[in-house]
Amino acid sequence: MIPCSRVSILAEERESERAAAALEMEARVSVCGRGALVDGGTRKFLQPLHHQQQQTPPSLNRQTQIGTVPQLLAGGFAGAFSKTCTAPLARLTILFQVQGMHSDAAALSKPSILHEASRIVNEEGFRAFWKGNLVTITHRLPYSSVNFYAYERYKSLLESIPSLQSQGGFAGADIFVHFVGGGLAGMTAASATYPLDLVRTRLAAQRSTIYYQGIWHAIHTICRDESFFGLYKGLGATLLSVGPSIAISFSVYETLRSYWHSQRPGDSTVMVSLACGSLSGIASSTATFPLDLVRRRIQLEGAAGQARVYNTGLFGTFRHILHTEGPRGLYRGILPEYYKVVPGVGIVFMTYETLKKLLLHGPSNS
Template identity: 25%
Template sequence: MSPNVSTARRDKQSFHYIIRSGLAGGIAGCVAKTVVAPLDRVKILFQASNPDYRKYAGSLRGAFCAGVQIYREGGVRGLFQGHSATLLRIFPYAAIKFMAYDQVHHMLMPTRAQETNARRFLAGAISGTMSVCVTYPLDVIRVRMAFQTKSPSQYGISGSPTFTQVLKHIYNEPTQPTPTLRVGSVPVMNTKNLLDRFPILKFYRGFSVTIAGMIPYAGVSFLSWGFLRARFLPPDKAGHRPPTPIADLAIGAVSGLLAQTASYPFEVIRRRMQVGGITRPDRWLRLDETVRAIWQCGGWRGFYVGLAIGYLKIVPMTAVSFAVWQGTKRLLDV
């Protein structure tokens, strides 16, 4: 290993570098989420098939009408309902994701000669999975907050729910007995017993499908980001790329579009499972029955409901996220 590579490795694995890298990622995530917060709320209502907004799903015009209805009923605050939980989740999520990507990227690809598309995908998938594992309960809480509309009493929460109210509501959700699973002839604890013993698991509804969806989403996102930057922003003789905010925005937008297309069905399934405690409070929704319910309701198109608004949200969000991440890293000398 050359002295330059060795020095770079030490620098990128230093405590100060990791903290600044995480700070840059957290700031980028918060700015990007704030930009698209109203679109995010509309998309969640569509994905989770909220009965008050189901009639609007399926078109950009419907998304606009849904936004207008939200504004009429709750004003600007209604458009940003659940955003406090979003920021509480997104800062550690984005900080861990971008910080982990920097570290994993450096371990897998310490030099540009070692950069391959497979390694770019793997670095993105690993970083995205790590961030989800740490912050998933916060995502469930903010989805519940965003899902709430004009009929809150049926969910046991009066008025626009606060973070604490939703937290308590999920923790205290009743569970019904389900058939005991068996491995061979050995009985395995059923879902009710498992949730009664470990209530924290209620905050992990849809976690398995989230991980399944995060692998293509983060993998494709960082693969596209790395490939396009290498293709269109070659480094100078000193090995540095010039500051290019416009290029960062454009490349980030394309990366977000490709990643959203690859992972969207997993996201729809995840949203349905996350709000299962509201739509089906009597039982735990399984992955297979959630998939069947979506298919029976809308066929293959059901797995892409809200995709248009998904693009409308994810393209600017990813563009802003990558651009702010790069800009903040330059400011922090990362």
């Protein structure tokens, strides 16, 4: 016989997993520059603590739960703060990714992070590490809001499918709903906020010559020079990377966490979540980085009045890069991407939990 208290805890765990799924999909798709990643598994790292909170009796849950809007704001601010802290590495990633598009950048056949960082400081000043960060922050809240809302709608739609209803107690059905619903929500949020992602890339890729003066100037200039559809260059590569990114991040994280718990039952420390999440982010970044690089290059096609480099679409761009730069060309900038995974995850995790505590125990909740 299983004690009633244990049955109750198991039931609450199941409900907590469904609620946590809406949050865990916010990060890695982050079309805002692989934040992904950071952006890519960040919400998953909140699951263990979320599960611990949900295991408390319902009477305590009612007292310690924050509303949807404060939770959304806390998640958005945590993501924005993390992006700000890791912005220098994110900009280095973008600068390396777009090398090879034009002859002046192609000269750097062996890019060095230290060399490029020194160039930025000497030629553009220290503040240039945060070029495009304002639009990153501006992108975060609407992206989170659309993702959260769309996930709930898609989840309800999927759960209304008769074949899934007949397997309501089957774990595979829940995974399918979370995975497909999260993927569709990520694609919806990416499409809705994509112009901000493109503008961020254009601003971050500028070096000593400034063509775009800010967010609104960039949007106006792109529409004038390249038409309204110029704001959606590279969207196809973004949507193609959403599914594999979530799948890899989800699978690696859950596999590592399950293995760890099988070896050490009951051990759900922050460091375990951070380690598993970081490894899942690295795996996801490695697998989908070529798509992200192609996306960045397509986003910069025709920027600042420069001649087009790629005229054959997504797959033609892949072939062009492989032909001119070799397979390694698809991984330009992967090192700074790796370097920002662990601090990015840690900052998001700590900021999110700190804000939740402040919202729970602040003056308005006392």
